[in-house]
Amino acid sequence: MIPVAFDYYAPTSVDEAVALLREHDDAKVLAGGQSLMPVLRLRLAAPEVIVDLGRIEELNGIREDGDALVIGAMTPHSVVQADPLIAEHASLISLATATIADPQVRHRGTFGGSLAHADPAGDLPAVAVALDAFFVIAGANSRRTVGAADFFEGVFSTAIGEDELLVEIRVPKYTGWGAHYEKFNRVAQQWSIVAVAATVRLDGGTITEARVGLTNMGSTPIRATAVEQALVGQPATAEAVRAAAAHAADGTSPPTDLNGDADYRRHLASVLTRRAVLAAAGTG
Amino acid sequence: MTTTEDRPATEVGSPRRRKEDARLITGRTRWTDNIALPGMLHLAMVRSPFAHARITAIGTEAAKAASGVVTVLTGADLADEQGALPNAWAITPEQKAPVHPSIAVEHVAFAGEIVAMVVARTAAEANDAADLVDVDYEELPPVLDLKTAATDEALAHPDLGTNVSAVWTFDSAEAGTGQDVEAAISAARDGGILIEREIRQQRLIPAFMEPRSIAVDPTGEQLTVWSSTQVPHFVKIFIALVLGIPEHKIRVIAPDVGGGFGGKLQFTPEEVLTVIAARHTGKPCKYSETRSESLMAAHHGRDQWQQLTLAATKDGTVTGLKVELLADMGAYLGLVTSAIPLLGAFMYNGIYKFPAYHLSCTNVFTNKTWTDAYRGAGRPEATFAIERLMDELAVEVGVDPLEIRERNWIKHEEFPFATVSGLTYDSGNYEAATAKAKDLFGYDDLRAEQQKRRESEDPVQLGIGISTYTEMCGLAPSRWLGSMGYVGGGWEHASIRMLPTGKVEVITGTSPHGQGHETAWSQIVADRLGVAFEDIEVLHGDTQVAARGLDTYGSRSLAVGGMAVLAAADKVIEKAKPIAAQLLEANVDDLEFSGGRFGVRGTETGMSLGDLAFAVFQGHKLDAGAERSLDADATLDPDDFSFPHGTHLCAVEVDTETGAAKIRSYVSVDDVGTVVNPLIVEGQVHGGLAQGIAQALYEEAVHDESGTLLTGSFVDYLVPSPPDLPPFVTARTETPATTNQLGVKGVGEAGTIASTPAVVNAVIDAVRHLGVSDIAMPCTPYRVWKALKSAQQEGAQQEGGRS
């Protein structure tokens, strides 16, 4: 399919990009294009203007900033996946990124694009929620920071305003934490039916802190706080983790589709949570 | 006469790399969509979003006024001109079918049917204008469920008066090929074993890699049509018949074609409409479908309900099989839609000696995409049914499923064997293939591990699945086709051109779309003519070059087309011999042909075929009566089908917590007779396995209650890729076919036919001890989990009832 015709801009700075968004009512930002291009080609969207972020250098790259890692929105999945800083301080991100699609998609698709797209079946939103990431959003002459809990508002919808741009994501360091992303799908290229992002800190054999995020269990990524609380102070054993993971689907209303109904997803959530936590703790 | 058989055949049997691969893999070749002609116009189709509707009005003004638009045509504009799309196979004299338009005139019978066509200067403009075509529909209730459709409660085509297209039956007692099934069933009912099952063959989508594309040039004396098709020769004839263009004014070219799997064994609405567009505008026109259009509107496959009754004695000797089929035609009959279940009808008895057999098949219309051939076409359904039943029988009798098969199969010394369905299997050795497969699989060790996992209640259970299959290949003896109601023949044609410099052109009527004929045919000719592999070029797919041919489908190309090539090569030798005798001043009877050279027996005197070709080209020294050409044509009609067979074993791990089934190991031992190129056979087996496994675990075309295809993209229609498949262990036994010169059998569909039951049997074997004895295909994690859950609930209820 051929998209409806649009005007194309390729700004080289964030300010220029934001100015373009303000100038044009019906503009859409293009990052890696891995979600946007199919939408355009299927003519599910027909924006008049495309603002391509590909030439804005400041949006691309990963750096350390004190207690946090800062990931530029335009950093491709393939770079994130292989980055040593991320592997050391937030390995949950490396692990989840490695499960996205295939190498071609990971070379084009971007970290920020995935989060801005906010697909309930996307793998990175649950990770961002689990890790308490912060989103730096640029508007006209100003930047604001939004926490992960407030960033995801619904299916394909986030706190980014119409004339705004996601610039970078700040992730606190989880140095020394164990992590695991347990993704359940039917074929390797498929999106998650359900997935669980888990990272835990251990002291001896005891879990002292835990973060658990759920993918595709609702319209937004979900933080499994009941599980997290139940885990703290527990030994990282199969029985203890099983008991905690039983709460994984508490309060969720997951979707029903060709891959399963809500009941099945709830069941999967607790099985996968148990597996993810045990693997993160190194006892799975 | 002596031929090259004296000389060790060096090419046939050698794992040559395919000569076509460099260009196919790098894409440096010509696909239909790459064709650009001066002044070419582009088409976009407007398709119905409704499964069943009446068109009340179509507004084309806005589209016609849009930038770049040359014309917009609707069904009303083309009602007289478009003719009707053909069905080439009336399975009964009374077969009913609605008129099949290329573009709907008033009535729309499936979602995706074309209702208008835009012709514009660029593809983008055509697409833009297509969005502006304003169609008013009056929705009608869609007929979607196959079983309900069969009752005629609501009609997919109200004008037809019924949804039933035809009912076809075969009965071994009536045909004189066996006994009466009902007698076998009542005998089994008291004192024997009776197994009754209903199996759903889900709807599948062929999902070839290259979407269909057509380019038409009307500016020459002949109309030239490029199409991404398996059947250029069919397309030529049908353009003539449907559109009234004289056959000799049409040239059809299938350039390189990116896969078909039966999905391009069709004469399509898009082909008709692109020709019509070119005729209306007088300009070259091109249409290339999108992937979405391809999934929605290119013909689908399978989609049957199978009602099965197997009768056996207590010791597991089968006494009869009764099969009742409901087959979904979809909205219309395509080229061979009606006959797909029939192509399986002769295979339900598989490799076994059943004394009684009955099959009835009811073909039914619904408001879904029309179905037609898809890899295996009828035979996968048959093989699945019988191989699932044999596993169930083994459970009833309480013996190993391999043993139950052995009790019933045809022994190698019993060939040729006349089957209960009326075929004669010429050759086979089921014992040898099974023994080899068992060995490679480590059957006994896996059974031991399975036992251990059951005992320890491991959350991951192991299952072993078996499929001992055979199939009928080499479609087909023309007489047989005629007796079955097909309008065409089943022969194949080949020509060999001896060029002056000793090089050879081989022209084949088969139409490869990924199979590797260029390589395999070169190997056959290299051996027979004693010419180097590299000196042979295989030409195909252009009706101006390969004037005669019946194209590629039904695992026919080697067994029929390859044998025609061989026959043409023999004719070249035959033709060359007297000329060689004259030039060598020898007696014809003293000549022998070996290693590409005519020699005078007992002397050093001789002449190569290449030198002879040059001498013939010059003509200087030839007798007046000798033809100045060594070229030869041959047409070959096969005597019979060929019957590859094999044993496939599959081990599956089922995660009982999530329901996920994962193939742990897979062994296929196939007997495809003589192997021309083991690498090509290997490739066909691997791809075939992937496609059969896909039916077992992944693929299904699903419609919602209004008839919209929910699996309309590869996000939801799950085609497996390499990471989803295990490493395959493949091996062969070689029992040459006795029905053709080389002893070949065909391999294009074997893997697909064999693998589906092996996988499903394995999944069920893994969870049978937990109370599950059936799971619908594809065995998705969700379905497996639900089956486990309901078995558990039933178990709990029974426990409760007992206490």
Ligand SMILES: Cc1cc2nc3c(=O)[nH]c(=O)nc-3n(C[C@H](O)[C@H](O)[C@H](O)COP(=O)(O)OP(=O)(O)OC[C@H]3O[C@@H](n4cnc5c(N)ncnc54)[C@H](O)[C@@H]3O)c2cc1C
């Ligand atoms: C075959 C395939 C399989 C896939 N499988 C998976 C999978 O398993 N898991 C998974 O998580 N993802 C998967 N994806 C999606 C992939 O991760 C994409 O990279 C991602 O969804 C979008 O990122 P992108 O950079 O391509 O963004 P784009 O497609 O360019 O943009 C996506 C959306 O975000 C907006 N946007 C992008 N960047 C910004 C920004 N900086 N500020 C504001 N708005 C912005 C765009 O306007 C657009 O609406 C798959 C994609 C494909 C093609």
